[in-house]
Amino acid sequence: KMASGKCLTKGSPAPGPVPKDKIRIYSMRFCPFAQRARLVLAAKGINHETVNINLKDKPEWYLAKNPFGLVPTLETSAGEIIYESPITCDYLDEVYAGKKLLPSSAYGKAQQKMMLEHFSKATLYFYKIPMGKIKGDDVSGLETELKEKFGKFNEYLVKKKSKFFGGDSITMIDYMMWPFFERLEGFGLEHCMAGTPELKKWTERMWEDPAVKACMYGTDFYKVYIESYTAGKVDYDYGL
């Protein structure tokens, strides 16, 4: 069942202990927060197994792992549990060898965390606008607000004169922001980036990253997902 990627649901038995050489991620295939941790797992080449969770009809045992009932959650072979996407990503970066994604300096880390705070205030728009559209609401005000936020990120890249948000190579902050930008076209939001050319170039560079390529589903998947979600009949196993 796990190998197929299909989600575990109410009544599904709990998976056994995590094998010694692996870490387990509880995920949902289309969740942008879980994707952050999936990107870090891919970028660092970490040996892992994936258990997908039905977030509408959760297995009873899942709340004992993560009281918030959200994804991602990590579980180690020692039975340690880590949840909340930025916490899981920092944990993976610190524990595992391979490319370090967080800056080594305290100020560099602080800059990425502050950037994430700013970005977090934009994430709700990625849901509110497409859902409002499907329902036939006027979303022009929300779109203007999102464009303003994109303007700030664009300005940041212009001032920093760098290819990515942490410098000229991909670092943690890029992976924290990326899952939402990957969904722009699927969610019908690509026009909000029309006035922010440096941000657009950043997305073009991100599409070329091997970890991004390994973790993506594609615009058609996100279109179907957001439509089924809004219609109240979400299909977490779409395409399997």
Place this chain on the structure above:
Amino acid sequence: KMASGKCLTKGSPAPGPVPKDKIRIYSMRFCPFAQRARLVLAAKGINHETVNINLKDKPEWYLAKNPFGLVPTLETSAGEIIYESPITCDYLDEVYAGKKLLPSSAYGKAQQKMMLEHFSKATLYFYKIPMGKIKGDDVSGLETELKEKFGKFNEYLVKKKSKFFGGDSITMIDYMMWPFFERLEGFGLEHCMAGTPELKKWTERMWEDPAVKACMYGTDFYKVYIESYTAGKVDYDYGL
């Protein structure tokens, strides 16, 4: 003006550069979030200067330092700016020598960050209940919810069998939670801790900590502060 501790307000000139041997904290004397950073500064014995900010009538230049307009904000002699209370505290702990407040292991850090996520969902009650009371609202439902949250923290200490939330000595998570508990009596919330004896013992231990003693104002101050705040005539300089 800065030496007196009185807050800088709209029209106040911006302070000059930070002296080489110091770090500056922008604070508000009664703000629990700023107090987190003040506790870390005190616990580690960091040489610093304090600039208090009038949060209702902010100096024009303050938003250029911290676009959120909140406290705490740190400024270094190199002109680096760090804001958001957990980010400032982690920064201070990593950069400065002295007692390390965050655990050294990645999992230990993750545990404290997860605990903080849980605690953060409780902080609003510390305002909503006293303000509701002053307005004459029925706050019994909110009080029940806060007691349930206190119950979870109590259970955590019981299971962990430790004096503090990170072990038998004070660590970062204790300082992140403390400022809200320091205000319990001032905010008229001490009865919400009646059913949680281990949590109460934790507060008694915290009151004995030298950094806690160095940073506190006292119950009378918080009483006056919350009353003046609710009445819409907050006095940030009360007692000076």
